[in-house]
Amino acid sequence: MNFFSKLMQLDRRWVYLLLVIVCLTAYYSDFTVPTIVEDETKAIYDFIEALEPGEIIFVAVDYDPSSQAELHPMTYALVEHAFRKDLKVIFTALSQNGPGMVDQAIRDITDSLKLPKTYNGIFYEGKDIVNGIDYTFLGYKPYYAIVITAMGQDYRILFPSDYYGTPLDSIPMMRRVHNYDDIAIVVDISSGSITDAWISYGQGKFDFPLALGLTGVMTAQYYPFLQSKQVMGLMGGLLGAAQYEQLADNPGLAKDGMRVQLPAHLLIILFILIGNVGYLATRYKERKV
Amino acid sequence: MEMISIWIAAILTLGIFSFLYKDNPLYKACEALFVGVSAAYWAIVFYFDNIYKKFYEGAVTAEEPDYFLWIGAILGLLFLTRLVPKIGWVSRWPMALIVGATAGLWMVGYFVSNAMNQIGNTISNIIARDELTGAIAWGETFGTMVILVGVVSGLVYFFFSKEHKGVFGATAKVGTWFLMVTFGASFGYTVMSRMSLLIGRVDFLLGDWLGILR
Amino acid sequence: MKRQIPLVIVFVFGTLMVIQYFVPHENSEIVKGFLLDWIVIIGIFALALGLWSLVQVSIDKINSRKENWEYPLVTLISLTVMIFFGFTSHAEDASWWGYFLAIAVLLAALWMLAQGLMGNAANRNVKSLSALGLVIVFSLLAIFDGSWEFKFYTAEGLTNQMFVHFFDYIMIPLQATMFALLAFFITSASYRAFRARNLLATLLLISALIVMLRFTPGPWGEYLAKTSSWVMNVPNLAAQRAIVIGIGLGIVATALKVILGIERGYMGKG
Amino acid sequence: MRNSFEKTRASRALLLVFVCSLLLLIVSFSTSVSAQADNDSDTPADSILALAAPAPATDLKAFDTDNDHGHSITIEWTLSADDGAGANSVISYRIMKSESPDGPFDSVGLVPLGATSHVNSSAIDKNSEGYFSDNTDYYYRVEAMTTNAALFSSSEIVGPVQSSGQWFNAGLVPVLIAILIFTILTMIFVQLAKKGMDLYVRPLAGIEAVDEAIGRATEMGRPILYVLGLGSAADIATIASFTILGRVAKKVAEYQTELNVPCYDPIVMAVAQEVVKSAFIDAGRPEAYKDDIVHFITNSQFAYVGAVNGIIMRDLPATNVYMGKFFAESLILAETGAAAGSIQIAGTDEIPQIPFFFVACDYTLIGEELFAASAYLGREPELLGSLKAQDYAKAVLLASAIIGILLINIFPDFGETFKSWFEVID
Known part of the structure; x- marks a missing residue:
């Protein structure tokens, strides 16, 4: 067995070990990767930025703990931006373990809004975010396609009360809010096929502006909908979140993560190159023989 | 308490990661624990959401009970006849209802969103013009042409009942090129999100557990 | 009989849902609501079956005292x-x-x-x-x-x-x-599978590399970012669309076969 | 909220108008104050009220909204002369509704300046807010509003008008026609196939591998793992997978190989048990069927994957078949299977996952191929016939796309009409 064929059959565990080493090194180092903002992300930011205080946005948190590393940064960046702009937010979680995600996000964002902060040169006072006035969390119901359709008629059909058991009619911000007609935009932050339902059963049927925050994997699949204007904006993966953070001038989870990305990507490319060098070299030898 | 919990979480995290080296007792234990806890968690959530809130409150204790829900319950009971071998075949009725209803439900919806709308989107001006000057935008024009070629050749690849040879075969071949480019790009695009997941766990292990965050 | 009744049920409810799609009247929405409710409730009973299966298989393994019991x-x-x-x-x-x-x-x-x-x-x-x-x-x-x-x-x-x-x-x-x-x-997977074996594999490899390098800092990265965004928006869009249309037709054809009783495999009749 | 882009634009414009009228007010106020200095008889209040009521909206029309479930009336009007022109004092329109032409009228909606229509609708549920019943007479009027709440002007009253639900959505005619064509095509080809028409299908490597893989498992004395994915019985991909499972199970029973089908969804589990049981009966080996061949694990994505990973590493199946709906777990399963040395065949309609299966598995059915697989495996003329119909439908769509593009580039007007037939929103 020569060097090249050995190179080609390198045990996968060496690959894993190197990946760990590279990630840890990058994690502990201190450099920033500049982010180029794409139009898809800017469209969402601009839309939220242009809303008047008091308008309601609808944030569908359709992921669970397994995708939180990638999608939480988006939710945080977007919801924090909305709250700073005095918008109101309705949350739903249509994936099974989603409610925990919303709970956690609300807790963290509420904490960080208590502090005054300056974004893009504008100073914002710290403030208290109050359940029922600034936001409402409807909760989880299975069979998302049905839920999305029913909410086009009235949120009360499937959510007579919110996640915490308060009847919707006794929640101040929900009193005059019934369906998609009463909100400015739906932002679906999702790690699965719930997004399809939002497009066909939500946007397709009720014609509201729909923005998507997706995991990197899914992003490619949804470009056609961006082109056909069924979707007004799209954030893809950690990079999308980093772009939103950049626009909102609020560096957070996503920017931190980007630092590890670059070396890890380069490592994978290195592996691909090694594999190919090995492959081509052995093939060349075989031909000679 | 918090300390113990984080230690447990950390051990479980390492237990799953140990699978990368090889299958081992710690991984097996984590897996078994995970199956039990998650099945129970889901059952509990399902109970309170559906059995209790939806059915019990809707069809039993409500002021105007929704008797149609009882038909659902009867269908559910029919489903349970599987447990009795002699009349087990009755359980096919609710199955048939689910399959039939969903087939009908999706059929037209998918046809509209996947076939008709996508064809509608494909029908567009090939020659793109600059909005201000009206001059031909060559870059975009090239793009729309490539899209057209890709859609047509991709669809040709999916023909099943015609042999892939001659012009037809060549077109199908171009279709496979497009598929390859797409697969490669989606794969490459995903690497980043997968790395973020790892970063999330590293964050937990080094930050929350060992407390040696930068 | 045992085989016929389910086929009739499939046909009736399948056709009903297809017709429902074209009827905007509120009665049609109400019918759909009931059907969907029933499916949810059948799911409750099915979950009991599922848990029972999990418990049974586990107990069998424990009682057998085989390896890993x-x-x-x-x-x-x-x-x-x-x-x-x-x-x-x-x-x-x-x-x-x-x-x-x-x-x-x-x-x-x-x-x-x-x-x-x-x-x-x-x-x-x-x-x-x-x-x-x-x-x-x-x-x-x-x-x-x-x-x-x-x-x-x-x-x-x-x-x-x-x-x-x-x-x-x-x-x-x-x-x-x-x-x-x-x-x-x-x-x-990328180490193992991305080898330039032939033209198709090479295309796969190259487009993956371009996209992976898209956020490298510097002018080179900016160029690659533009290229990868073109790849995502043009050839990717085209192929995705072809796949999407194909899947749409596949789903419609399968649903139709199921409703018409041509496809009976899901009932174990192959 | 029908069009929120317009709404934001409108709200910006609204802000602009508001600021402008504020400026106007200040200017008029200051001039009046200075006038007051000259002439005490003129009061500032008078000069504010000097703003005249705006011209009313005209040509009011109210009619039942088309193609809906009822409880909805559309109101249209022509802009007030003072909206964006004239005195430019209109900032919004208030839609008023009554059950009698003599009132009382209640507000049912407020739309920003520049809007010329409003849909007054309610939910089907009687207890919902703003509910109104079908087949009842209603009267409407529209009020052009200014910044001063007391300063508005009403249009004439229209009515009576009734709402009603329609029994057919006329906007979906192209879809209905297309579905009918598809159904007829399928029926024709199924009949032709039954009569013995020769039907060619091109080879699909993934399908041909299935037979071979079962043989291989038998030789090695190792089991076959069949994963139905994370879909529910309400996903067509899962239904397609059931059919494939049926064929695989039948061969497995014939070859007397072991089969393992771990499930994620309880309903899917029950159906799969039925499928496998029947397949074993068909193969003449009912005694070999045990209920634990198809078993439930858990309804949680990654716990399920963890358990399946365990099965792969411990049982070392000769072949892993993944058919149905798959999400992020696709690569976890496929890489573990590759490490265990299993032959892997996959198929899914989840587009983002196709690349991972493609890269890590030996054979992959791409999208539509999954749905065609049952016809390939069964080789029954009926199924092959419907495959032919599917191809014809594809050809029709392809031709429409090309014709549409030609039309839109040569006869733009007709082309747009043609295009609109395909852009149905239900």
Whole structure:
């Protein structure tokens, strides 16, 4: 067995070990990767930025703990931006373990809004975010396609009360809010096929502006909908979140993560190159023989 | 308490990661624990959401009970006849209802969103013009042409009942090129999100557990 | 007959839903609502079947004492404990000992019951009897221990401290770590599979490389970012669209075959 | 909220108008104050009220909204002369509704300036807010509003008008026609196929591998793992997978190989048990069927994957078949299977996952191929016939796309009409 064929059959565990080493090194180092903002992300930011205080946005948190590393940064960046702009937010979680995600996000964002902060040169006072006035969390119901359709008629059909058991009619911000007609935009932050339902059963049927925050994997699949204007904006993966953070001038989870990305990507490319060098070299030898 | 919990979480995290080296007792234990806890968690959530809130409150204790829900319950009971071998075949009725209803439900919806709308989107001006000057935008024009070629050749690849040879075969071949480019790009695009997941766990292990965050 | 009735049901409800799509009238929406409700409720009964299957397979493995028989035991214990958490509430500042004692008694009772009913061990009657005894002890604990109680009608179990803890510190880390394995698998998969074997494989390789290098800093990166965005927006869009249309047709054809009774494989008739 | 882009634009414009009128007010106020200095008889209040009521909206029309479930009336009007022109004082329109032409009228909606229509609708549920019943007479009027709440002007009253639900959505005619064509095509080809028409299908490597893989498993004495994915019985991909499972199970029973089908969804489990059981009966080996061949694991994505990973590493199946709906777990399963040395065949309609299966598995059915697989495996003329119909439908769509593009580039007007037939929103 020569060097090249050995190179080609390198045990996968060496690959894993190197990946760990590279990630840890990058994690502990201190450099920033500049982010180029794409139009898809800017469209969402601009839309939220242009809303008047008091308008309601609808944030569908359709992921669970397994995708939180990638999608939480988006939710945080977007919801924090909305709250700073005095918008109101309705949350739903249509994936099974989603409610925990919303709970956690609300807790963290509420904490960080208590502090005054300056974004893009504008100073914002710290403030208290109050359940029922600034936001409402409807909760989880299975069979998302049905839920999305029913909410086009009235949120009360499937959510007579919110996640915490308060009847919707006794929640101040929900009193005059019934369906998609009463909100400015739906932002679906999702790690699965719930997004399809939002497009066909939500946007397709009720014609509201729909923005998507997706995991990197899914992003490619949804470009056609961006082109056909069924979707007004799209954030893809950690990079999308980093772009939103950049626009909102609020560096957070996503920017931190980007630092590890670059070396890890380069490592994978290195592996691909090694594999190919090995492959081509052995093939060349075989031909000679 | 918090300390113990984080230690447990950390051990479980390492237990799953140990699978990368090889299958081992710690991984097996984590897996078994995970199956039990998650099945129970889901059952509990399902109970309170559906059995209790939806059915019990809707069809039993409500002021105007929704008797149609009882038909659902009867269908559910029919489903349970599987447990009795002699009349087990009755359980096919609710199955048939689910399959039939969903087939009908999706059929037209998918046809509209996947076939008709996508064809509608494909029908567009090939020659793109600059909005201000009206001059031909060559870059975009090239793009729309490539899209057209890709859609047509991709669809040709999916023909099943015609042999892939001659012009037809060549077109199908171009279709496979497009598929390859797409697969490669989606794969490459995903690497980043997968790395973020790892970063999330590293964050937990080094930050929350060992407390040696930068 | 046994084969015919399900086919008729499929045809009737399938056609009904197709027609429903074209009828905007409120009665049509109401019919659809009922059908969907029924499916949800059938799901409730199915879940019971599912859990039963899990328990049965686990007990069989335990009783066989074959290699790795201990792990299904872990599954069953965690299943029982988590369900117990979900249906009970614990007084906030009361001691936890009574609660844990109850869990221990419950587990012991179930263990004896499983041995007594399904086991192949000797003295099954003794085991069944002791299971009965343990169940009585458990009931007494449930009635007289004031530090915790059963809650079947309010979702207090969901906020039970132990339930939340199990979710936060067992389910979440396990779930997230299982998912994070992908970072490793995507690395090994690209190392193993991206080889320039032929034209198609080379195309796959090149487009992956371009996209992966898209956020390298510097002018080179900016160029690649533009190229990869072109790849995503043009050839990717085209191929995705072809796949999407194909899937749409596949789904319509399959649904049609099912409704018309041409496809019966899902009922075991191939 | 029908069009929120317009709404934001409108609200910006609204802000602009508001600021402008504020400026106007200040200017008029200051001039009046200075006028007051000159002439005490003129009061500032008078000069504010001097703003005249705006011209009313005209040509009011109210009619039942088309193609809906009822409880909805559309109101249209022509802009007030003072909206964006004239005195430019209109900032919004208030839609008023009554059950009698004599009132009382209640507000049912407020739309920003520049809007010329409003849909007054309610939910089907009687208890919902703003509910109104079908087949009842209603009267409407529209009020052009200014910044001063007391200063508005009403249009004439229209009515009576009734709402009603329609029994057919006329907007979906192209879809209905297309579905009918598809159904007829399928029926024709199924009949032709039954009569013995020769039907060619091109080879699909993934399908041909299935037979071979079962043989291989038998030789090696190792089991076959069949994963139905994370879909529910309500996903067509899962239904397609059931059919494939049926064929695989039948061969497995014939070859007397072991089969393992771990499930994620309980309903899917029950159906799969039925499928496998029937397949074993068909193969003449009902005694070999056990209920634990198809078993439930858990309804949680990654716990399920963890358990399946365990099965792969411990049982070392000769072949892993993944068919149905798959999400992020696709690569976890496929890489673990590759490490265990299993032959892997996959198929899914989840587009983001296709690349991972493609890269890590030996054979992959791409999208539509999954749905065609049952016809390939069964080789029954009926199924092959419907495959032919599917191809014809594809050809029709392809031709429409090309014709549409030609039309839109040569006869733009007709082309747009043609295009609109395909852009149906239900």
